[in-house]
Amino acid sequence: xxxxxxxxxxxxxxxxxxxxxxxxxxxxxxxxxxxxxxxxxxxxxxxxxxxxxxxxxxxxxxxxxxxxxxxxxxxxxxxxxxxxxxxxxxxxxxxxxxxxxxxxxxxxxxxxxxxxxxxxxxx
Amino acid sequence: xxxxxxxxxxxxxxxxxxxxxxxxxxxxxxxxxxxxxxxxxxxxxxxxxxxxxxxxxxxxxxxxxxxxxxxxxxxxxxxxxxxxxxxxxxxxxxxxxxxxxx
Numbered sequence: 528x529x530x531x532x533x534x535x536x537x538x539x540x541x542x543x544x545x546x547x548x549x550x551x552x553x554x555x556x557x558x559x560x561x562x563x564x565x566x567x568x569x570x571x572x573x574x575x576x577x578x579x580x581x582x583x584x585x586x587x588x589x590x591x592x593x594x595x596x597x598x599x600x601x602x603x604x605x606x607x608x609x610x611x612x613x614x615x616x617x618x619x620x621x622x623x624x625x626x627x628x629x630x631x632x633x634x635x636x637x638x639x640x641x642x643x644x645x646x647x648x649x650x
Numbered sequence: 651x652x653x654x655x656x657x658x659x660x661x662x663x664x665x666x667x668x669x670x671x672x673x674x675x676x677x678x679x680x681x682x683x684x685x686x687x688x689x690x691x692x693x694x695x696x697x698x699x700x701x702x703x704x705x706x707x708x709x710x711x712x713x714x715x716x717x718x719x720x721x722x723x724x725x726x727x728x729x730x731x732x733x734x735x736x737x738x739x740x741x742x743x744x745x746x747x748x749x750x751x752x
Contacts, residue, residue: 533651540654544661547692551665554672554688560681563672567688578658578695585651586707598708602698605715609691612718616687616725623733624680 539581546574
């Protein structure tokens with residue numbers, strides 16, 4: 528028996544899995560640290576939010592009660608926390624990289640160090 | 651629907667394996683920290699999916715919340731620690747050896 532609530536939650540979970548997939552491929556393929564940060568920071572945040580929303584809806588599927596509603600509220604609390612904390616953490620790591628002197632990837636340096644994944648020193 | 655949730659869990663585990671490549675072979679330390687953070691987010695989702703499979707989501711959601719908090723604090727602390735270290739500078743010996751193919 529499939530209700531409309533479980534169909535909506537399945538669609539949300541598949542969308543979240545798609546965003547996680549793009550974030551993982553971006554982390555694998557992008558050339559330097561800052562572009563990898565771009566992939567991981569946004570794709571991961573939106574994927575986690577969609578996935579947890581789908582799970583909160585699926586939790587209400589088996590019959591509405593106050594207990595199930597409070598558990599769904601708690602799942603959405605995790606989603607809101609990840610939505611705030613994940614970009615904050617990404618900003619902190621980016622600032623650390625900038626202060627430590629990791630140079631951004633540019634096109635003219637791409638052929639020097641392989642695919643440009645190894646950051647060159649300025650000497 | 652249980653099979654669907656199990657499939658989503660397997661996909662999450664495989665994507666964590668993909669990110670594990672960046673943690674192992676990442677050129678700088680900050681790449682590894684970023685990869686560990688991404689794997690931690692995936693683990694939070696995976697814990698909630700485990701709760702749905704075992705039908706004890708009320709218990710697993712507390713563990714997932716604690717894991718999310720711990721992941722955030724660990725990433726912030728590692729970023730603050732490596733901000734003042736010079737060992738992640740690319741001129742270090744480790745990176746020169748890596749470029750030579752040693």
